[in-house]
Amino acid sequence: MSGGVDSSVTAARVAASGLRAFGITLAMWAGSRETLRDRGCCSIDAVDDARRVATALALPHYVWNLERDFENEVVRDFEAGYAAGITPNPCVRCNQRIKFGVLLERARAAGATHVATGHYARTGRRGSSVTLHRARDARRDQAYVLHRLDQHQLRRAVFPLGADESKAEVRAEAAALGLATAAKPESQDLCFVDADLKTELRVRLGGRFAPGAITDIEGGVVGEHQGLPFFTVGQRAGLGIPPSRPDAAPRYVIRLVPDSNTVVVGPREALRRSTTVASSFRWVAGPPPQPGTRCEAQMRAHGEPYPAEIEAVDDHEVLVRFDSPVDQAAPGQSLVVYRGDEVLGGGLIRRAA
Numbered sequence: 001m002s003g004g005v006d007s008s009v010t011a012a013r014v015a016a017s018g019l020r021a022f023g024i025t026l027a028m029w030a031g032s033r034e035t036l037r038d039r040g041c042c043s044i045d046a047v048d049d050a051r052r053v054a055t056a057l058a059l060p061h062y063v064w065n066l067e068r069d070f071e072n073e074v075v076r077d078f079e080a081g082y083a084a085g086i087t088p089n090p091c092v093r094c095n096q097r098i099k100f101g102v103l104l105e106r107a108r109a110a111g112a113t114h115v116a117t118g119h120y121a122r123t124g125r126r127g128s129s130v131t132l133h134r135a136r137d138a139r140r141d142q143a144y145v146l147h148r149l150d151q152h153q154l155r156r157a158v159f160p161l162g163a164d165e166s167k168a169e170v171r172a173e174a175a176a177l178g179l180a181t182a183a184k185p186e187s188q189d190l191c192f193v194d195a196d197l198k199t200e201l202r203v204r205l206g207g208r209f210a211p212g213a214i215t216d217i218e219g220g221v222v223g224e225h226q227g228l229p230f231f232t233v234g235q236r237a238g239l240g241i242p243p244s245r246p247d248a249a250p251r252y253v254i255r256l257v258p259d260s261n262t263v264v265v266g267p268r269e270a271l272r273r274s275t276t277v278a279s280s281f282r283w284v285a286g287p288p289p290q291p292g293t294r295c296e297a298q299m300r301a302h303g304e305p306y307p308a309e310i311e312a313v314d315d316h317e318v319l320v321r322f323d324s325p326v327d328q329a330a331p332g333q334s335l336v337v338y339r340g341d342e343v344l345g346g347g348l349i350r351r352a353a
Helices: 005-016 044-056 067-083 090-109 167-176 197-204
Strands: 023-027 061-065 121-126 129-134 212-216 221-225 252-257 262-266 273-283 293-298 306-313 317-326 334-339 342-352
Touching: 005 044, 005 167, 023 044, 023 090, 044 061, 067 090, 273 334, 293 317, 317 334, 317 342
Parallel strands: 023 061, 212 262
Antiparallel strands: 121 129, 129 342, 212 221, 252 262, 273 317, 273 342, 293 306, 293 334, 306 317, 334 342
16 A cells, blocks of 8 residues: 555455455655655655555555565666666566565465555466466556566466556545545655655765767767666657757657767667667566567557567677667666557567667
């Protein structure tokens, strides 16, 4: 129970089912117990909101401190990724390692058999395997950030909101039940980022970045950057370089080159890639598909899915070829492949061409 409307309605539906249940709110980032402003989860006001909802539903409520686990499993990976010049996705890692990792195992030790969350996603069955599917409301779908859950985790995951038509339905249900979170606004921020991301990275990565050259795609120097962690592939704003001429086309970050500490910029066309290679791939249910399998590939949590083909699969990497060139392939982000509404699997983008 994060203290938001989604987990509140999830708790209400579990309570209404008659199953024995208890609510858990996590303290996951350093200082969360002292932070007063609402960050969407983990803060004092979020804990209070979750506790009020649990009381209204007659559910026992506990706060579990997972700060050390969150620091070791999520924050350090986040910092290391940015320091290395890639763009990590901490929410994917948090769901795998914390919410359906440490939390699930502690909940089972406390007597629970399943963990229900407010994620907008669905599960299904194919033979003895559990499958993962998009939510019915595509605008709210969160299956992307759950793609690394294994069969052990999916068998114990419950997503009561996945079949809802819209977020408006969830808010209306919360209001009808008189839950304190019915009209609570959503937070889009990372739960452990106190300020804007650039300021946060400057503090966290002190001594792990250095100024370097910004070059065009021909190698000519067009400016200087203050550190690779402050840039990501596809970025347009905040490059800190003047236009080459008043009528010049906008320039985008085309790639980051850690070996030379260089940011390469160019026109949007230079971003377009036909293939993407992803490593550490995890297939959700069953063996890897055969090369030639048609799919849709998505490279952002709320990004567009693109028609594609799985061209090559081995033990370490998967090569996906898009029907038409795409421009969102940022190393470190997750490449997730779907067949219809089913999540086939996903991995970390390493390179694109």
